[in-house]
Amino acid sequence: GQNIDQPTEMTATEGAIVQINCTYQTSGFNGLFWYQQHAGEAPTFLSYNVLDGLEEKGRFSSFLSRSKGYSYLLLKELQMKDSASYLCAGPTYGGATNKLIFGTGTLLAVQP
Amino acid sequence: NAGVTQTPKFRILKIGQSMTLQCAQDMNHNYMYWYRQDPGMGLKLIYYSVGAGITDKGEVPNGYNVSRSTTEDFPLRLELAAPSQTSVYFCASSYPPRAGQPQHFGDGTRLSIL
Numbered sequence: 634g635q636n637i638d639q640p641t642e643m644t645a646t647e648g649a650i651v652q653i654n655c656t657y658q659t660s661g662f663n664g665l666f667w668y669q670q671h672a673g674e675a676p677t678f679l680s681y682n683v684l685d686g687l688e689e690k691g692r693f694s695s696f697l698s699r700s701k702g703y704s705y706l707l708l709k710e711l712q713m714k715d716s717a718s719y720l721c722a723g724p725t726y727g728g729a730t731n732k733l734i735f736g737t738g739t740l741l742a743v744q745p
Numbered sequence: 746n747a748g749v750t751q752t753p754k755f756r757i758l759k760i761g762q763s764m765t766l767q768c769a770q771d772m773n774h775n776y777m778y779w780y781r782q783d784p785g786m787g788l789k790l791i792y793y794s795v796g797a798g799i800t801d802k803g804e805v806p807n808g809y810n811v812s813r814s815t816t817e818d819f820p821l822r823l824e825l826a827a828p829s830q831t832s833v834y835f836c837a838s839s840y841p842p843r844a845g846q847p848q849h850f851g852d853g854t855r856l857s858i859l
Binding site: 664666668674675676677678681683720722732733734735736737738740 | 778780785786787788789790793801803804835842845847848849850851852853
C-alpha cells in the first residue's frame, strides 16, 4: 500500500523559514496535496503539485520531485498563526486519486 | 456559503448504540468522503463516493456503513458503537481529485463512545 512519511513535530522561530518534508511510495503518480490544520479545526487546502518543481503561493511554496517520491512545503516569514499541523496527502498505491492517503501530519510550533 | 455541513458537532454514545452522522454539501461535488482522525494522527479514509448511488470502502470501513442517495448528502452510520470508534469524524467533498481539485472539509463531529 501507500506510505506517506512526514516528521512528527518541528519548531521554528517567528520570522524565519521552515521546510516540512514528505516522502511517499507510489506508482502511476497523479499529484500531491498539502493541507493545513489548526488545532480543533478542519483541514484546509494549501497547495497541489502534479509537475516537478516549485510552486510559489505567497509565503508558502511547495516542491515536488516525482522521481524521488519527495515533496516539501516551505513557509517563509513565519507568523505565530502558522502554528498548525501540516498534512501531506497523495494518491493510493497505483496512482488512483479518487481517494487520497494522508500522512500523520507535521505539528509546527512557531515561537516568538 | 454553507460548503460542507456536518451534524451533530458533538455526541456521546453508549457502547452498542447506533447513530447516523449527517453530511451535506451545496457545491454540487460528485466526490464525497468520510474520514476519522484520532488524537495526534492523520486522517484515515472510512468510505468515499464518486456520485449518487456509488460508494466504496476506504482504509478503515469496519463498523461503518454509508449511503449516497443524492448528490448533496452522504450520511455515515455506526450500527454498534464501540470505544475504538471514539474519534473526530470529518466529511469532505470535491470535484474529481485527479485534476488537482482540493477537498473541502466540514467542521467535524466529535464522537465519544463510553
